[in-house]
Amino acid sequence: MAAKEETVEGKYVYDFAEGNKDLKDLLGGKGANLAEMTNLGLPVPPGFTITTEACKAYLMTGREPDGLAGQIEAHLESLEREMGRRLGDPDDPLLVSVRSGAKFSMPGMMETVLNVGLNDRSVIGLSTQAGGNDRFAWDSYRRLIQMFGKTVCEVPGEEFEHALDEAKHAKGTQNDLDLDADDLRALVDAYKKIFAKHTGREFPQEPREQLDLAIRAVFDSWNAERAILYRRQERIPADLGTAVNVVTMVFGNLGPDSGTGVAFTRDPGSGAQGIYGDYLANAQGEDVVAGIRNTVPLQELEQLDKTSYDQLLGIMARLEEHYKDLCDIEFTIERGKLWMLQTRVGKRTAAAAFVIAGQLVDEGLIDLDEALHRVNGAQLAQLMFPRFQLDHDFQPVARGIGASPGAASGKVVFTSARAVELAAEGESVILVRRETNPDDLNGMIAAKGILTSRGGKTSHAAVVARGMGKTCVSGADELEVNVPAKKFTVGGHTVGEGDVVSIDGTTGRVYLGEVPVTPSEVVQYFEGELDPETTDDPLVRAVHRIMTHADAARRLRVRTNADTGADAARARRFGAEGIGLCRTEHMFLGDRRELVERLILAGGGRERDEALAALLPLQRADFVEIFREMDGLPVTVRLIDPPLHEFLPPLEQLAVNVAVAQERGEDVAKEEALLSAVRRMHEENPMLGLRGVRLGLVIPGLFAMQVRAIAEAAVAVARDGGAACPEIMVPLVGAVQELETVRAEAEKIIAEVVGDSGVDVLIGTMIEVPRAALTAGQIAEAAEFFSFGTNDLTQMGWGFSRDDVEGAFFWRYLELGIFGISPFESIDADGVGRLVRIAAEEGRAARPGLKLGVCGEHGGDPDSVHFFHEVGLDYVSCSPFRVPVARLEAGRAAISTTGSDSR
Numbered sequence: 017m018a019a020k021e022e023t024v025e026g027k028y029v030y031d032f033a034e035g036n037k038d039l040k041d042l043l044g045g046k047g048a049n050l051a052e053m054t055n056l057g058l059p060v061p062p063g064f065t066i067t068t069e070a071c072k073a074y075l076m077t078g079r080e081p082d083g084l085a086g087q088i089e090a091h092l093e094s095l096e097r098e099m100g101r102r103l104g105d106p107d108d109p110l111l112v113s114v115r116s117g118a119k120f121s122m123p124g125m126m127e128t129v130l131n132v133g134l135n136d137r138s139v140i141g142l143s144t145q146a147g148g149n150d151r152f153a154w155d156s157y158r159r160l161i162q163m164f165g166k167t168v169c170e171v172p173g174e175e176f177e178h179a180l181d182e183a184k185h186a187k188g189t190q191n192d193l194d195l196d197a198d199d200l201r202a203l204v205d206a207y208k209k210i211f212a213k214h215t216g217r218e219f220p221q222e223p224r225e226q227l228d229l230a231i232r233a234v235f236d237s238w239n240a241e242r243a244i245l246y247r248r249q250e251r252i253p254a255d256l257g258t259a260v261n262v263v264t265m266v267f268g269n270l271g272p273d274s275g276t277g278v279a280f281t282r283d284p285g286s287g288a289q290g291i292y293g294d295y296l297a298n299a300q301g302e303d304v305v306a307g308i309r310n311t312v313p314l315q316e317l318e319q320l321d322k323t324s325y326d327q328l329l330g331i332m333a334r335l336e337e338h339y340k341d342l343c344d345i346e347f348t349i350e351r352g353k354l355w356m357l358q359t360r361v362g363k364r365t366a367a368a369a370f371v372i373a374g375q376l377v378d379e380g381l382i383d384l385d386e387a388l389h390r391v392n393g394a395q396l397a398q399l400m401f402p403r404f405q406l407d408h409d410f411q412p413v414a415r416g417i418g419a420s421p422g423a424a425s426g427k428v429v430f431t432s433a434r435a436v437e438l439a440a441e442g443e444s445v446i447l448v449r450r451e452t453n454p455d456d457l458n459g460m461i462a463a464k465g466i467l468t469s470r471g472g473k474t475s476h477a478a479v480v481a482r483g484m485g486k487t488c489v490s491g492a493d494e495l496e497v498n499v500p501a502k503k504f505t506v507g508g509h510t511v512g513e514g515d516v517v518s519i520d521g522t523t524g525r526v527y528l529g530e531v532p533v534t535p536s537e538v539v540q541y542f543e544g545e546l547d548p549e550t551t552d553d554p555l556v557r558a559v560h561r562i563m564t565h566a567d568a569a570r571r572l573r574v575r576t577n578a579d580t581g582a583d584a585a586r587a588r589r590f591g592a593e594g595i596g597l598c599r600t601e602h603m604f605l606g607d608r609r610e611l612v613e614r615l616i617l618a619g620g621g622r623e624r625d626e627a628l629a630a631l632l633p634l635q636r637a638d639f640v641e642i643f644r645e646m647d648g649l650p651v652t653v654r655l656i657d658p659p660l661h662e663f664l665p666p667l668e669q670l671a672v673n674v675a676v677a678q679e680r681g682e683d684v685a686k687e688e689a690l691l692s693a694v695r696r697m698h699e700e701n702p703m704l705g706l707r708g709v710r711l712g713l714v715i716p717g718l719f720a721m722q723v724r725a726i727a728e729a730a731v732a733v734a735r736d737g738g739a740a741c742p743e744i745m746v747p748l749v750g751a752v753q754e755l756e757t758v759r760a761e762a763e764k765i766i767a768e769v770v771g772d773s774g775v776d777v778l779i780g781t782m783i784e785v786p787r788a789a790l791t792a793g794q795i796a797e798a799a800e801f802f803s804f805g806t807n808d809l810t811q812m813g814w815g816f817s818r819d820d821v822e823g824a825f826f827w828r829y830l831e832l833g834i835f836g837i838s839p840f841e842s843i844d845a846d847g848v849g850r851l852v853r854i855a856a857e858e859g860r861a862a863r864p865g866l867k868l869g870v871c872g873e874h875g876g877d878p879d880s881v882h883f884f885h886e887v888g889l890d891y892v893s894c895s896p897f898r899v900p901v902a903r904l905e906a907g908r909a910a911i912s913t914t915g916s917d918s919r
Contacts, residue, residue: 028066033051035047042069044261046117049358052359060356064262065259065262066260103224104222108141109134109142111138112262114132114261115128115234118256129163130156132160133227135221135222151200158203158204161207165211168230168233266350266357268300269299274351275320276301276346278346280344281333292314294313296312331354344360370395373390373562387561388565388904391562392878392905393902400538400539400897401421402536403536404534415525416493416495419471422486422520424446424465426446426464427446429447430449430497432458446519448467448495451469461484471490484583484897487521542591571885574591574593574894574902574906576590576595576896577596578598578642583896587899590899593891594891595646595649596891600635600655611627611631631721632725635726636725639726643738651743652743652780652893653742653743656718657708657748659702659705659711662702664690665690670691703811708746709755720761727742742778746780748782749785752794762779780867784806784808785812792856796862796866802855804889806852809852810843868889875893
């Protein structure tokens with residue numbers, strides 16, 4: 017029967033035999049899988065599941081939905097008839113466990129409560145059931161009070177632990193198995209007193225009250241603080257609710273012929289095939305995960321109980337073949353009889369995810385499409401960055417935002433010049449700044465990692481570091497950075513220039529001293545240093561195989577954001593199919609800053625023309641290098657975008673320098689002219705001021721020089737026998753008239769330069785202003801391509817300053833659930849994404865052949881790639897290190913309609 021047919025309106029309780037694994041939305045992951053194992057004929061203790069619909073109704077109204085109590089009663093009576101016992105019967109008690117079970121495994125919700133139904137009378141009946149085993153009965157009773165008190169009534173768990181430790185101390189033992197029946201009976205009395213002290217009532221003796229309170233506690237735990245935090249982190253919807261599973265108790269604490277364990281059908285750490293798991297004799301399930309006693313490897317069960325061991329291995333093989341994936345299993349052995357308590361598709365490391373997917377293809381259990389669905393870009397990104405080996409006692413001294421993943425150690429430097437100097441001497445350096453700016457680019461290139469005390473994941477340091485594949489920790493506000501003194505202080509430590517620190521760009525942790533690093537074999541593969549055909553590394557082989565399939569499946573092309581020949585070369589090794597964003601402003605830094613100052617200070621047409629003429633050959637040489645590296649692949653060059661004042665010294669610093677020099681009687685004519693220019697160009701909000709296309713319209717010759725440099729470089733490469741495919745992108749266009757004006761001038765220059773060389777130059781625009789998106793139909797009349805600048809489109813669409821808001825209030829928005837994730841990290845599909853959709857549809861309606869791409873940070877974000885595929889863009893562009901991630905996700909997006917849920 018189909019899953020939809022089994023869902024009955026108003027039906028809130030299902031016996032295990034009524035469900036199946038496809039009903040996770042209704043029965044939760046645990047309930048659906050218990051039902052599946054039941055229907056497979058595996059030994060599952062009988063029970064029933066209360067649905068997520070009941071939970072949602074309870075959370076909405078604050079009370080149980082009508083009919084739930086009666087349905088629970090009916091299913092409980094059916095269970096009692098099947099087992100031949102009644103819940104809590106004094107002479108022959110039926111006991112049950114109560115377990116939460118949402119659709120997705122979710123730490124933070126209520127843990128299991130075992131032995132529900134025990135009280136002061138039925139504990140005697142349980143002992144009789146067990147052949148007079150008083151110790152077992154009182155051990156089970158103390159466990160109920162402990163679990164019920166902690167998880168249902170919020171009694172501090174450490175008080176129960178303290179009482180248990182006192183009992184063991186009095187007995188002179190460290191092992192709870194040495195406590196006899198009398199010890200445990202006394203412990204039950206102690207637990208009852210703890211319960212009464214914190215709840216103001218005696219421990220409930222009515223079995224049905226225990227059951228009802230435990231069920232409500234599971235419902236309430238859906239909105240527990242820890243559960244909410246986990247859902248936000250994992251982007252799990254808040255409206256799913258949780259199911260509740262009521263399961264007949266089976267006992268692993270009946271003696272040495274009983275026990276409990278967990279097992280994996282493959283190693284969840286590496287993906288290797290074999291027998292993995294832990295077993296604990298004479299114990300109940302929670303003992304394994306609680307770590308109160310040392311477990312033994314699962315293989316030792318073969319010596320303890322070979323019959324159960326062999327049966328377990330057979331069931332594990334059957335479940336893996338049935339689920340076609342790594343399975344995580346919980347089991348109990350009760351006096352030699354094996355019972356299956358849970359199975360689920362097991363969580364795994366990123367490396368194991370790729371390896372297992374490849375193995376399952378080889379075994380014929382899944383095809384390559386499904387293998388591609390079983391992995392994701394976030395996992396691939398984890399595999400691409402070096403990792404610290406924290407085998408020793410390394411304690412972080414500070415924590416910031418993990419802005420660009422990786423692990424880096426080096427000598428601290430506080431200026432870009434010093435970073436370049438030490439790097440040239442072969443030293444590894446960490447550039448430490450309050451915050452970085454374009455002037456720091458050389459130092460950032462030279463450094464192994466960047467550490468800032470300000471900024472967030474989209475700060476200058478973060479964006480540039482990710483683009484270069486550099487490790488970066490930003491916003492480590494515990495650091496007091498003193499650049500002039502060449503030191504920073506944190507937690508009583510003073511770190512000076514030359515001292516060694518280590519930074520973890522994944523966790524945001526900062527360590528003193530050098531932490532050993534393990535290089536990434538996956539990056540070595542992408543760099544061409546490891547041959548997937550000859551290596552014996554199963555991870556590299558699996559990554560190669562899945563990436564090859566992703567490339568064959570995807571429709572979206574993947575370009576890179578690159579400003580230098582070296583960046584372009586690396587991106588091509590990583591699989592880039594062109595450059596989607598070449599930022600020309602980075603070409604105005606370093607030694608060329610003086611020429612930019614001459615351009616800004618030019619008093620008349622001739623001085624300006626001379627400055628532009630001096631810049632032209634330098635720009636042309638840059639483009640020649642890039643075109644040669646890309647060898648005929650498209651290169652989208654963005655004309656200069658930021659305000660020109662960014663290339664001048666800060667106003668305050670310059671004013672102080674001039675004042676000091678004047679006081680000393682020095683000649684400051686040049687500095688005064690510069691100060692005058694900076695004051696003249698000063699803007700309160702420069703990101704909304706004289707930048708982008710506005711610069712090209714206000715400063716005669718600026719865009720013309722760049723267009724000429726691009727065209728001349730393309731022609732030079734073509735005449736040398738190479739190929740160049742330049743695309744000129746005009747930034748910050750808000751009205752078609754702006755683009756038309758720039759285009760008219762550009763076309764004249766291109767026609768003059770290109771001649772009969774055969775070079776074809778496209779002219780398009782960056783859609784980053786909301787008005788441009790809303791008037792895309794008009795703009796497309798003058799544009800041959802659109803590239804969505806989603807960084808600025810997000811900034812302007814939300815009215816956020818991306819340089820300020822992350823540290824100011826984003827943490828609170830994430831905490832309150834207003835954001836599931838920063839809109840600068842993953843595209844806001846409903847708002848900013850709608851602007852992209854409108855522009856794409858209206859642009860193509862006006863110009864059917866319009867090429868569409870994206871070059872903002874979202875181009876390398878896994879979720880955003882799926883959105884861009886769905887909207888119909890032609891390509892995404894991202895930093896070189898994100899190119900493989902985008903390739904993988906583009907492949908997953910292309911076959912998403914046939915795959916399974918990979919969460």
